[in-house]
Amino acid sequence: xxxxxxxxxxxxxxxxxxxxxxxxxxxxxxxxxxxxxxxxxxxxxxxxxxxxxxxxxxxxxxxxxxxxxxxxxxxxxxxxxxxxxxxxxxxxxxxxxxxxxxxxxxxxxxxxxxxxxxxxxxxxxxxxxxxxxxxxxxxxxxxxxxxxxxxxxxxxxxxxxxxxxxxxxxxxxxxxxxxxxxxxxxxxxxxxxxxxxxxxx
Amino acid sequence: xxxxxxxxxxxxxxxxxxxxxxxxxxxxxxxxxxxxxxxxxxxxxxxxxxxxxxxxxxxxxxxxxxxxxxxxxxxxxxxxxxxxxxxxxxxxxxxxxxxxxxxxxxxxxxxxxxxxxxxxxxxxxxxxxxxxxxxxxxxxxxx
Numbered sequence: 001x002x003x004x005x006x007x008x009x010x011x012x013x014x015x016x017x018x019x020x021x022x023x024x025x026x027x028x029x030x031x032x033x034x035x036x037x038x039x040x041x042x043x044x045x046x047x048x049x050x051x052x053x054x055x056x057x058x059x060x061x062x063x064x065x066x067x068x069x070x071x072x073x074x075x076x077x078x079x080x081x082x083x084x085x086x087x088x089x090x091x092x093x094x095x096x097x098x099x100x101x102x103x104x105x106x107x108x109x110x111x112x113x114x115x116x117x118x119x120x121x122x123x124x125x126x127x128x129x130x131x132x133x134x135x136x137x138x139x140x141x142x143x144x145x146x147x148x149x150x151x152x153x154x155x156x157x158x159x160x161x162x163x164x165x166x167x168x169x170x171x172x173x174x175x176x177x178x179x180x181x182x183x184x185x186x187x188x189x190x191x192x193x194x195x196x197x198x199x200x201x
Numbered sequence: 202x203x204x205x206x207x208x209x210x211x212x213x214x215x216x217x218x219x220x221x222x223x224x225x226x227x228x229x230x231x232x233x234x235x236x237x238x239x240x241x242x243x244x245x246x247x248x249x250x251x252x253x254x255x256x257x258x259x260x261x262x263x264x265x266x267x268x269x270x271x272x273x274x275x276x277x278x279x280x281x282x283x284x285x286x287x288x289x290x291x292x293x294x295x296x297x298x299x300x301x302x303x304x305x306x307x308x309x310x311x312x313x314x315x316x317x318x319x320x321x322x323x324x325x326x327x328x329x330x331x332x333x334x335x336x337x338x339x340x341x342x343x344x
Binding site: 106110140159160161170176180 | 225227228230232233236237239240243244247248251272274277278279281282285288292309310311313314317318321324325328329330331334
């Protein structure tokens with residue numbers, strides 16, 4: 001039996017206004033931080049302090065978005081999603097954060113593998129070889145997997161639109177993409193945080 | 202405001218989705234299949250290229266050269282820049298080709314998902330350092 005009903009929703013804030021609010025909040029936080037604290041001390045003494053901060057920030061934001069995406073992906077898979085438009089938007093944001101985290105990760109990698117005795121890689125190879133040889137190597141490749149997965153999910157959600165809801169296997173497939181992207185994100189994030197804790201670039 | 206439909210789907214137990222009916226023509230399954238297969242091929246390319254760079258120094262140098270062609274800071278990033286480049290080229294290149302081939306075909310997504318998961322599983326196994334180092338030693342030692 002099919003049950004149809006009209007949902008009378010309150011008028012929602014536009015995407016532009018939401019982006020503006022987020023931008024103002026971030027700018028306020030940055031402004032207060034810069035006015036009240038020595039920025040270079042906040043970043044740290046290493047040469048790779050700035051790319052490390054940006055890479056970490058993008059990865060952290062992606063972790064937030066990825067967690068929400070995982071939940072909405074689960075709702076999509078079970079066929080109980082009502083926030084489909086939110087999932088569409090979120091998928092693009094997730095893909096963007098994945099791309100930015102990889103770009104800043106590339107920049108940071110230059111400092112990580114610098115051919116000097118004090119670089120993290122030199123330190124790990126000399127003192128704890130497994131950290132570089134196993135965990136960092138796996139992290140650097142696993143992190144790249146998040147981009148095709150996130151882009152693929154975003155593409156399918158936008159290209160198929162509401163038709164994705166009507167096709168069971170397409171719903172399952174997109175949910176799997178969100179799940180896999182989250183898995184590689186958590187692996188990369190966890191190992192990256194651990195490596196940074198041991199020896200920051 | 203467009204009304205939102207809440208429909209209890211008869212053929213799927215306990216399934217309820219909120220959606221607004223779309224007037225668009227159905228998109229063939231081949232469009233999604235192309236996106237899935239391309240993503241899988243990009244991941245597999247990264248994994249396989251990494252195994253072979255660990256096996257052969259000359260191939261490693263060639264891969265590094267590919268990265269240096271365009272990537273800012275590639276000199277500092279090393280062969281990783283070339284591995285990223287080749288994976289990106291395989292992903293986007295295969296996506297374009299597969300999209301053109303499959304976009305009008307109604308491919309079964311369930312089969313596509315199984316192939317995709319097998320490919321992703323292989324790629325993940327191949328990027329695990331103990332595995333790719335062992336494989337690289339075996340491949341490199343055989344030549």
